[in-house]
Structure formats: structure tokens, C-alpha cells
Amino acid sequence: MTAPLLTSLAASGGDRPDALTVGGHRLSREELLGAAGAVAARIAGAPAVAVHASATSETVVAVVGALLAGVPAVPVPPDSGPAERDHILRDSGAALLLAGAAAEIAEVPVETVRVDPAERAEWSKAEPAPESAAFTLYTSGTTGAPKGVVISRRAVAADLDALADAWAWTAEDTLVHGLPLFHVHGLVLGVLGALRTGSRLVHTGRPTAAAYAAAGGSLYFGVPTVWNRVVQDPESARALSGARLLVSGSAPLPAPVFRDLERLTGQRPVERYGMTETLITVSTRADGERRPGSVGTPLPGIRTRIAAEEGAEVGELQLTGPTLFDGYLNRPEATSGCYTEDGWFRTGDIATVEPDGFHRIVGRASTDMIKSGGYRIGAGEIENALLDHPAVHEAAVVGAPHEDLGQQIVAYVVADGVTEQDLIDFVATQLSVHKRPRKVRFLDALPRNAMGKPQKKLLPPA
Structure with a gap:
């Protein structure tokens, strides 16, 4: 209990x-x-x-x-x-x-x-x-x-206990993070998690690489934007080599950042998945394998399934368990619309589950599932491919209307010294040819929210 x-x-x-x-x-x-x-x-x-x-x-x-x-x-x-x-x-x-x-x-x-x-x-x-x-x-x-x-209080307690088990989080830890205190990540996990486990908490104010390095923690929380800044400061990154666990969440961690963290700190980061409505439901374990692009397996008490079209491996992630919300305040219709007829919560996120149970989040159904030329393509896969190019610093991929294909793949990138055709050809060599972008737009920066998530609806027209 x-x-x-x-x-x-x-x-x-x-x-x-x-x-x-x-x-x-x-x-x-x-x-x-x-x-x-x-x-x-x-x-x-x-x-x-x-x-x-x-x-x-x-x-x-x-x-x-x-x-x-x-x-x-x-x-x-x-x-x-x-x-x-x-x-x-x-x-x-x-x-x-x-x-x-x-x-x-x-x-x-x-x-x-x-x-x-x-x-x-x-x-x-x-x-x-x-x-x-x-x-x-x-x-x-x-x-x-x-x-x-x-x-509910019960949902918060159940989630924190499940994460303490998955991450071997105890009173012996010192948790360090600099995340906002108005989201699940920074407040529920990053404050109440420390209070419930008894671990020491150091909130750095701003989540700078130097502040993380100076804090001397054993457990660190960050969003991909934070971890990207950390690896851009190799001296600070190496200072984290004594930490027990580096945890990334709130958005997918780009594979290059994952690899740079491993190279500079000597350890692979743990990734996890959750929503405000569900808290954290899937995570890599501290004592388990950590794969780039994977958020691991369901936490204790959580069940997941993929609602995919016949023959497809990619579909909407649905789940049930003790960490789910009680509903949207004073919005019963919105609440009921989030559930299937048999009571599973519809996350709106597109995912795949590998044979051993590891989950990969492809993106949001509304913006990240692209249907082009009869293919169903996840934007996240293309974004990771683009980020593997040494000239690309940020990438966001969307599907734009196209008379012949239904949707065409459009990439928005922050990059130096590379052309549109260079990037199209690069993706075609990394993935199936039909997954290459048809257009590439160059920006000074991607629009992001407070947690570092790219806001694709704020991108300029393709």
C-alpha cells in the first residue's frame, strides 16, 4: 500500500x-x-x-x-x-x-x-x-x-515511489536541477521527490552547465536543452562524471547529445516519458540498459498498448495505471474524450514498442505523424538523423500539405555552413529514401516553451 x-x-x-x-x-x-x-x-x-x-x-x-x-x-x-x-x-x-x-x-x-x-x-x-x-x-x-x-495525492505518491524504485533513489542522494517549479518535472519530481525519498535537494536557479558542475550531486534532472548546454561545456560536463544518474525528460533527447554525455561523463543518461495528465509512466531503469531514443519500460502498475492501424508498428500510445489524473477541472466532456471506450487513456503521442518492451516515442499524433506517399513516418526519426549531421544544432520536422504526396516532409533547422540539398541527401543516406525532407528551412532558433520543447505550431509557414 x-x-x-x-x-x-x-x-x-x-x-x-x-x-x-x-x-x-x-x-x-x-x-x-x-x-x-x-x-x-x-x-x-x-x-x-x-x-x-x-x-x-x-x-x-x-x-x-x-x-x-x-x-x-x-x-x-x-x-x-x-x-x-x-x-x-x-x-x-x-x-x-x-x-x-x-x-x-x-x-x-x-x-x-x-x-x-x-x-x-x-x-x-x-x-x-x-x-x-x-x-x-x-x-x-x-x-x-x-x-x-x-x-490526487495518491497519484503523486504512487509515481514518486515507482521512480524511486526505478532510479534507486534514496536518502543518500543529492538531487540537482534548475527546472521551473510550475511543471511536473521540476516541482513534483524535483521537489516532492526529494522530500519523499529524503534526499538532499539543490536547485541551481538557472540550469547552467557551470551551476550543475558546481553542485556536486549524485542525481541530476534536466531537459534536452539543458543537457545540450552541458555538453557544449566539456569541462562542466566532465565534472558530472562522479554523479550516479543523469535523467532527461520532458522532450526526446537527441541521439548526438546522448552520445556526447556518455563520452564526456562516462555514463549513459536515463530517459523517461510522461505527461501532466499521467505523471511519469515509462522509464529506463538505473540498473537496466539505456538506449538512445528509448524511454524504457512501463513503471510498476502501469500498462501500455499501441493503437495502430492494421499492419503498422507505429500508433498512439495508450495506458492505464495509478498515476493518472482525476480529470480536467470542470470539463467533463474534455476528460471523457481522453479515454477509450474500455477505459485506457489516450496520450496523443505516437510510439513503438520493441520486442523486449522498450518504448520509443515518435512524436505527437497532431504534429509528428506524417503521412507521405502512402507511408506513415515519425518526425522524431528524421529529426535525430538531421541532428547527426555535424553542422546541425537544432531540428524540427513537420508534414506540410502536398497535392501529390498528401503531406511532404519539411525540416526546420538551425545550422552552419550547410545547404538544403546537403541535408536532404544526408538524411537519404541515413534512413529510407522516402523519409528524406523535401524542403529545408533555416532558422536562427526554434521556438520553444519553458521546458525546452520545440513549439511546432509556432514555426513559420513551410
Whole structure:
């Protein structure tokens, strides 16, 4: 049976003064619990509270305080514009906005409460029921206004325990990362994971190669953009050779970056797969094989299947298990539309499963499955091929309408000293000829979100 979410936080025996370091501010677990208790006392009974989720100790105190009080926490990106911020505040039903003293908060439709990590109060009430909501996390809103994803305490606890098992994550570890604290990766895994396992946490503020190298961790989290910056700084990369595990997620890790990390640090990174709605569901294990382009096998309790057209090996990844969300807030039709008739969650991601159970994510069904000349082609395979060219720094591939082929393959690249035909010919030598791009567009940079994922819908017309 899964233990309550905050059990290990309250068990603060053997505490150390730098159990958590966020933005240069150190807290012991006892200090965190006292400061969070003060927050819990102020917000108890609220229907939900928003958190100005900057990379600060105030954010951690606010979130833990909400969890203690049993009030759903609603992280708000600190750089969100007025329209996005107000939508999240109103849609979530948040009664308050928790923020640090230094946070600059424009006029908002709810009361702002300042969080002080030095404040202390004892909180002795029982932990809320496992099925109650821990978070309402808002999606990126690529298809309309962002939707609130309701995640239960039970789902968070089950996921963190499964990851601790897969990654051999214990209280002996020091976790290092510099990821945003308003997403699953940085907040749920990167903060609550450390609190639940008892490991030390160092949040570097900005995820720079130098900051990662200086942190002296045993376990590192990063997105592909971070790992790419690390390998561009060989001295910093080599400083990570003493780490036990390098974990990459939130987007596919390009094969060249995978190989450079192995060359510079002496170890292959672990890749994993998940969504806001499902948390992390598939991962390479610390004691297992680590293959470039593969996200490993399902975590304990997770079942997966591929819904593919007859004769095809590639199809939509569907899954079921204890880490799934409770639904979109106040959107029952959107929630029901995410499930098949027999109750499996439709991820919208295209994947293949190898005979030994290893999963490869090809891309999003809406943007990354290209149907060209009767072939079904995954954009991710072509992107990795392009990134193998020494002149290519970034790559994104889409399917564009074509009168004869249905769709033609168009590549957007950031590259130096190479021509369109050079890249078309290069891909044709690496993959089947029908997978070569028909057009190549050169850009200064790919549009990306806060987690480093390329935003293909923001690419210029082909």
C-alpha cells in the first residue's frame, strides 16, 4: 500500500541544515515543515490556492503548506502574461495567491498572501485523504485556453515511489536541477521527490552547465536543452562524471547529445516519458540498459498498448495505471474524450514498442505523424538523423500539405555552413529514401516553451 504523500517530510530525524537549497536559500526539513505549517494555518479551508511559482524557497514552502492543509495548489508561471494568469486564477477557483516578499505581482482578481520562510508554526492535523487533490496543474493551452489537470495525492505518491524504485533513489542522494517549479518535472519530481525519498535537494536557479558542475550531486534532472548546454561545456560536463544518474525528460533527447554525455561523463543518461495528465509512466531503469531514443519500460502498475492501424508498428500510445489524473477541472466532456471506450487513456503521442518492451516515442499524433506517399513516418526519426549531421544544432520536422504526396516532409533547422540539398541527401543516406525532407528551412532558433520543447505550431509557414 502506498504511504501518505507527506509521511517522509514529517520524519525529519537526522535532518541537515542544507537539506534543501533553492535559489541560494538553505532550509532544513524541520525549518521547511515549520514555515509550511505557518502557511497551512493561514490557508486552511480555502477551496484552492495559487502559487507564484518562481524558483525560490518561498514556492517550496507555499506548496508544502498547501499540501499540509489539504488545499489544492495551483502553480502559476511567474512569467505568465495577464490573460494567462487571470484565466488560471479564475478557472481554478483559487481563493488566494501565495508569493514571496520579493515577487512583483500585478493586480490580480484574488488576494495576495506573502510567504515568509522564516515564519514558524506547528501543524499537527492529520494528513488529508489520499484521493483528495494535491494539485491543479495547467496545460500549455496549445488547443485553446489552458485546462486545469487535477492530480490526487495518491497519484503523486504512487509515481514518486515507482521512480524511486526505478532510479534507486534514496536518502543518500543529492538531487540537482534548475527546472521551473510550475511543471511536473521540476516541482513534483524535483521537489516532492526529494522530500519523499529524503534526499538532499539543490536547485541551481538557472540550469547552467557551470551551476550543475558546481553542485556536486549524485542525481541530476534536466531537459534536452539543458543537457545540450552541458555538453557544449566539456569541462562542466566532465565534472558530472562522479554523479550516479543523469535523467532527461520532458522532450526526446537527441541521439548526438546522448552520445556526447556518455563520452564526456562516462555514463549513459536515463530517459523517461510522461505527461501532466499521467505523471511519469515509462522509464529506463538505473540498473537496466539505456538506449538512445528509448524511454524504457512501463513503471510498476502501469500498462501500455499501441493503437495502430492494421499492419503498422507505429500508433498512439495508450495506458492505464495509478498515476493518472482525476480529470480536467470542470470539463467533463474534455476528460471523457481522453479515454477509450474500455477505459485506457489516450496520450496523443505516437510510439513503438520493441520486442523486449522498450518504448520509443515518435512524436505527437497532431504534429509528428506524417503521412507521405502512402507511408506513415515519425518526425522524431528524421529529426535525430538531421541532428547527426555535424553542422546541425537544432531540428524540427513537420508534414506540410502536398497535392501529390498528401503531406511532404519539411525540416526546420538551425545550422552552419550547410545547404538544403546537403541535408536532404544526408538524411537519404541515413534512413529510407522516402523519409528524406523535401524542403529545408533555416532558422536562427526554434521556438520553444519553458521546458525546452520545440513549439511546432509556432514555426513559420513551410
